[in-house]
Amino acid sequence: MHGSVLPMREFLILVVHALVTCARLLRPGGVRAVAAESLLLKFHKALVDRKYRLLFSSSSRRRKPGPKGPSAELIAAIVEMKRRNPRFGCVRIAQQISHAFGRQIDKDVVRRVLATYYRPGSGGEGPSWLSFVGHAKDSLWSIDLFRCESILLRSHWVMLVMDVCTRRIVGFGVESDCLDGISVCRMFNCATAGQPKPKRVSTDNDPLFRFHRWLANLRVLGISEIKSVPYAPVSHPFVERLIGTTRREYLDQTFFWNAEDLARKLDAFRDYYNGHRAHRAIAGLTPAQFAGALSPAPAALNHYGRQQHCQGLFEIPVAA
Secondary structure, three states, X not given: OHHHHHHHHHHHHHHHHHHHHHHHHOOOOOHHXXXXXXXXXXXXXXXXXXXXXXXXXXXXXXXXXXXXXXXXXXXXXXXXXXXXXXXOOHHHHHHHHHHHHOOOOOHHHHHHHHHHHOOXXXXXXXXXXXXXXXXXXXXXXXEEEEEEEOOOOOEEEEEEEEEOOOOEEEEXXXXXXXXXXXXXXXXXXXXXXXXXXXXXXXXXXXXXXXXXXHHHHHHHHOOEEEEOOOOXXXXXXXXXXXXXXXXXXXXXXXXXXXXXXXXXXXXXXXXXXXXXXXXXXXXXXXXXXXXXXXXXXXXXXXXXXXXXXXXXXXXXXXXX
């Protein structure tokens, strides 16, 4: 390294001396002298930058001066501790690292590591209020209504009921006529038939959930109702997203004739969604697995079959 730097240094000295000589030959006080001086300063700064790029570039074999940074294993341990304990500060993480691994580390090192490598997840510093309530209790169901059109362009109402904790579709209720208090209760009872009722349900501020029959039905079943924040769809995110998934992945790809046909197809989608569709929010598990169902046997890459769902709209690899 030194053998390649010395000739370069001598060359730079010669160039600088040549420029200084040229500048002195110019008339003092003239415009050309001022321009030559400015040009000389810029050229000198460029040479200085070039020198240190050559000395300390990543391609150079010479080691950079200064203390060595933390190892990759220590960086991973710091980031993992912050990810699992978002409320830990830099001092607390440094103390925990010292206690767990017996390695003294300064809080400023922890701060620099987190500023470079740690990226907090979106959505605030904690779970949403619906997730908090859902995990604090045995279960929390979210309910919402949407409309879809048959092949004959007749409007049908669909009630979607989902379990917030497991992301499982509890069921669908379908009505083809105009909704009233009795039909809303009938849709809920149909969607939740044969399943134990939760202690709480979450609904938005739709006027359809203000019918006297609906409120009386919840009181009879012993269910408390939690209202989302008015005019804020993000306060009811899980069921809203699930409605979008149902539309994009299924209803927009198929036709139905009447309410019975729609109910039958929605039940098929519920079976596929709960038992076979991997969910990103629950670490790639299916909602049924997250709720405690057994995982199927893994398939071999060189020999596997395919299972069709929803009349061949989805094909999932399975063990042969």
